[in-house]
Amino acid sequence: MNAAISARGLAFAYRPAEPVLRGVDLDARAGELVCILGPNGGGKTTLLRCLLGLAAPSGGTVTIDGRPLAGLRARERARRLAYVPQTPGSAFAFSAREIVLMGRLSHLGALGLAGAQDLEIVRAAMEMTGTEALAGRTLDELSGGEAQRVMIARALAQQPTILLLDEPTSHLDLRQQGSVTSMLRRVAHDWPMAVLCVSHDLNVAAAFADRLVLVAGGRIAADGPPADVLRPDLLREVYGIDVDLVPRPGSGPPLVVARVPA
Amino acid sequence: MDSAPSSARTAGLPTAGRLAVEALAAAALTAALFALCTRVGPLSIDGGRWWSDPVWMLRAMRLAAAAAAGAGLAVAGAAIQGLLRNPLGDPYVLGIASGAGVGVRAGLALGAWAGWIAWRTPAFAFVGALVAAASVHAVARRRGRVDPFSLILAGVIVNILNGALIMALYLATDPLRVDEFARWAMGELPEAVDPSLLAVCGGLVLGAWAAAFRRAGALNALGLGDDVARSLGVPVGALRVEIFVGSALATAAAVALAGPVSFVGLMVPHVVRLATGPDHRRVLLLSGFGGAVLMIAAETLCRGIGPHLGAGRLPVGLLTALLGAPFFIALLRRRFAEEDA
Numbered sequence: 001m002n003a004a005i006s007a008r009g010l011a012f013a014y015r016p017a018e019p020v021l022r023g024v025d026l027d028a029r030a031g032e033l034v035c036i037l038g039p040n041g042g043g044k045t046t047l048l049r050c051l052l053g054l055a056a057p058s059g060g061t062v063t064i065d066g067r068p069l070a071g072l073r074a075r076e077r078a079r080r081l082a083y084v085p086q087t088p089g090s091a092f093a094f095s096a097r098e099i100v101l102m103g104r105l106s107h108l109g110a111l112g113l114a115g116a117q118d119l120e121i122v123r124a125a126m127e128m129t130g131t132e133a134l135a136g137r138t139l140d141e142l143s144g145g146e147a148q149r150v151m152i153a154r155a156l157a158q159q160p161t162i163l164l165l166d167e168p169t170s171h172l173d174l175r176q177q178g179s180v181t182s183m184l185r186r187v188a189h190d191w192p193m194a195v196l197c198v199s200h201d202l203n204v205a206a207a208f209a210d211r212l213v214l215v216a217g218g219r220i221a222a223d224g225p226p227a228d229v230l231r232p233d234l235l236r237e238v239y240g241i242d243v244d245l246v247p248r249p250g251s252g253p254p255l256v257v258a259r260v261p262a
Numbered sequence: 263m264d265s266a267p268s269s270a271r272t273a274g275l276p277t278a279g280r281l282a283v284e285a286l287a288a289a290a291l292t293a294a295l296f297a298l299c300t301r302v303g304p305l306s307i308d309g310g311r312w313w314s315d316p317v318w319m320l321r322a323m324r325l326a327a328a329a330a331a332g333a334g335l336a337v338a339g340a341a342i343q344g345l346l347r348n349p350l351g352d353p354y355v356l357g358i359a360s361g362a363g364v365g366v367r368a369g370l371a372l373g374a375w376a377g378w379i380a381w382r383t384p385a386f387a388f389v390g391a392l393v394a395a396a397s398v399h400a401v402a403r404r405r406g407r408v409d410p411f412s413l414i415l416a417g418v419i420v421n422i423l424n425g426a427l428i429m430a431l432y433l434a435t436d437p438l439r440v441d442e443f444a445r446w447a448m449g450e451l452p453e454a455v456d457p458s459l460l461a462v463c464g465g466l467v468l469g470a471w472a473a474a475f476r477r478a479g480a481l482n483a484l485g486l487g488d489d490v491a492r493s494l495g496v497p498v499g500a501l502r503v504e505i506f507v508g509s510a511l512a513t514a515a516a517v518a519l520a521g522p523v524s525f526v527g528l529m530v531p532h533v534v535r536l537a538t539g540p541d542h543r544r545v546l547l548l549s550g551f552g553g554a555v556l557m558i559a560a561e562t563l564c565r566g567i568g569p570h571l572g573a574g575r576l577p578v579g580l581l582t583a584l585l586g587a588p589f590f591i592a593l594l595r596r597r598f599a600e601e602d603a
Contacts, residue, residue, distance in 0.1 A: 078495030091347030
């Protein structure tokens, strides 16, 4: 199966003596929702930034649809890779529709003017994310979950093959978490698109991801279906804390419960 | 979060067709105001053959210079506000206009190549504006971010320094030109505008305006943060350089024509944004016309009321300062209120 995005031997260091990533191999293909997990400072955000081309790796390569990321021009990259940051924010009071239209930037001509086709793509992206009713509102007038869905619609309007998100549900309440994660599953499976999320919540990630990637100490500690990655011995080694696994009510991978030190 | 009426938006998404209609309407309005104002003034014009009347000709040149200066300042303000993600950006407040002013006067003081005035004045103004813009940005930048208030403080410092330099050049001026210097420093258009200077500066303003408009989409994306803008394909570093250079150029052309006129770059983009929303395609396109309209109207008003105040001519810069200072205060207060809320 051809990978949409693929990293080989990825290394990164802010200072040579303190490597943040030390040889990461990672593949994701279209139709797959992958969650990148791991302890704070373990390198997951740096990995995301290297995959996006926002940070230049000190070693190794990233390939997008079989082409080296470093060789892609900024506009070409933007047509393949889309990014949703942790906190949605805008310096100016743009409406939701104006923000989604920004996703078309790398597809527009020299004058940067949107045509009928762009407007149709914007409409479809807003329909897919359930944000049509919010079109005229500014981010300030939206809840956290609504704003995050608008930012995802903006990323979809880029028509990428790969979508990368940084902690998309970390500021959201339970209901909004559910609406964002189920939407990301639809995007990954129905589009289909490779969706990679950085997350810190093992139980939320296990419930919605097809695959979990555990990053610790700058390396991949585990990579596989949730049930394979959520092992007490592995999690103890990675997080430095004892955990218990309890069955999830209904079905799905087990829940991880940390043992609170007495 | 129910359907509370959001900030009133009459304007739809800026497609090519809509923008063309809006630009034509704005251009027609500007042209109509220009035509009207060329017929208004203390001196009457021969009604039959007005176009050959020297009074009309002088006035038309002066109003064209006012329009070019206003467009240049407003476009520079809109572009800087977008780049810095900060609605308090303005070429005058940030010391870029006073830097251009130092350049203009230094160029005139080195009067050796008087024949090249049309190019020399804007060229010196451009160097001065660029130095001021780079200094303000370097002073205000902290960990890669430019905080609004440190930016304004840096602008205050650069403005004081440039003011002192202009004063020094004033003291060194030929006594016969002292009055012209003082009036220029208040922001006054000369009685007779040099046609080649007007052509060069007008061309520079149009070029900077077009260049800024081409980057409107990138400026929109920048409003979502540097990382998102990069992921949308915007070369953020190159954009920053391009916008600063373009804004310095537009400001330099404006100051070469009209002196350091205050607050046009602050007021016009705000009014446009209030009317049409924040999309930079509209803000940049319409701010150019808005700046021209404001300056044509202000210049005509100054010429009209000056004689009644016993002042003869009244520098247009005085009027924009009287309008702009309360505007700036209102903006600051609203910002404080938003931050406290």
